[in-house]
Amino acid sequence: MSGAPTSGKPDAGAARAPAFDAAFVDAFHDLLGWRRDVRRFADAPLAPALVETLLAQAHMAPSVGNSQPWRFVLVEDDARREAIRENFRKANAEALASYDGERAGLYARLKLEGLTAAPVQLAVFCDEGTCQGDGLGRRTMPEMLAYSCVCAVNTLWLAARARGVGMGWVSILDPLRAGEALEVPSGWRLVAYLCLGYPVEEHPDPELERAGWEARSGLSERIFRR
Template sequence: MPNTSALAQAAPFSESERDAVYKAIYTRRDVRDQFLPEPLPNEVLLRLLDAAHHAPSVGFVQPWNFIVIRSSADRERIWKAFSGANEEAAAMFSGERQSTYQSLKLEGIRKAPVNICVTCDRTRGGDVVLGRTHNKSMDLYSTVCAIQNLWLAARAEGVGMGWVSIFHDADLKRILAIPDRIEIVGYLCLGYVDQLYERPELEVKGWNQRALLDDLIFDGKWQGDP
């Protein structure tokens, strides 16, 4: 029998509370270069990390770690690693697509006052983890949930966040002294912003547009490509 003393009421939020949750979801943006130089107070950063730490995790193993990078010298080293990978990425596109890619301003690493590397320790919890017995990627998915928690909390705090994915993991591991067994899941740039795009930047700049939800919902079984 469950310990009923450990249970809490599951009443719905008030209308204003519910609206605030949806506002954070719908106005969250990936910030690339709009960061202000204003420092991010430690108490705000700790609230964001605590929100991340309260994400669901498979087997409750909490596989994440958060490497907080504030040093401008360290961020410059990381930016150089990013810059090399970004040139490689640009070469993968051609024509107008390449020009659009190169026009995107990706300066968050140097402009944001705080960078965070989010990692996943895939050995945490031992060889057999509840909920990961048949899907070995569940610890990675759990860590992504932590990043989403942080992102939504940042939006509620008026803090912008950008997720940088254009790296060679080996470069980041060398710079940040990350052991080989540790998986890098996300590199995040955080800082205050005074403006956000009303729609995702890549939609505004014509890279892609949001798919229609109706095209992505299948009833009962797979119904072909949307």
Template sequence: MSAFSPTEREAVYRAIFERRDCRQFLPDPLPDDLIARLLDAAHHAPSVGFMQPWNFLLVRSTEVRSRVKAAFERANAAANVQFQGERGELYRSLKLEGIMESPLNICVTCDRSRHGPVVLGKTAQPEMDLYSTVCAIQNLWLAARAEGVGVGWVSIVEIEDLRQILALPDQVVPVAYLCLGRVAEFPISPELERLGWLNRVELEPLVFEDQWDRPTSLFSGNPD
């Protein structure tokens, strides 16, 4: 298959570079056909051994979301004490979820028993089903950005709380709890970078060649 046209290629890279973790949402409901497109994009993610270990649990109920919000608040209170001084003040000023404000929450899960005990690609690295599920999350996120839909990943919540609230079977692991909705704008830069929590790390020192810590000539323009 031939490469994408320049315009198509630019759109792909734009979705990647302009994707943001969103916490402020508009109340407008998301149409079902739009949600279905996002889930179809997620479902077409790469997966080791073509195992497709994911499920997508749509959380619309106010009662269920309020229980997840309470679980977040418990976990966030425990996290608060781990950040001290100015760091703690900044942490407490951050908006870290949009569980009740967003019109839709989605819990993306990994069924660790799917296809039985022996699965192609998991024999040496059994965690590959979890990593494959993360690929589905990224697909959903990029498709959402292309559709003008914001996504926020809520990770400050205990796994066991999500298991109980969502009645997940023992073999199913919640990998991501996502808030989705329209947003007023997509920030130019990530919020945590803008607020001084962390800066984006330069790419060059993260790339090695053949062995750990061995520099590459990729960025110098000169071969070894």
């Protein structure tokens, strides 16, 4: 076929990938270490242009079959934000009731959301009915659409942290009620409700670890060989 590269040889028309030096690799390691779930936000807005840049970078995430199933909903209306806060309050009360004794007391003291202070609130939905990608890669694992949205969320998290912006993931929500409050299409599934803003404080360790809820375990406990 005319123009096809010779087998085993690089395509002369291909773009040259950038070289990431040791300083970049070290900085990237630091970025991963300082990426934290933020729940305490300063009273300072995020510039609209910055938010647009962060969403553009999140949109660069990989997706199954190049389906790009993520749908970003910026929640700006006060009444809708209050509906989400009420959703959280109800779900959080139910979660608290599932614990007993000291664990319940500790749970009650945890700061688990930034829904009041965060200047930017973003709901990430998965369009499970998208035709883009023509189903490639998800016949046996349809959940790959949602996993692709999670890739976009993680990309957004790192992009935000690189610019000094904190992000928190609020999962203590009824997803169906959240979708109703935001009036999204019925075929969209809530993957993440995110709070973004400048953090009040910076910590290299997770807040849940500092609060005594759960410590991170070592990598060796997560690697198995077969």
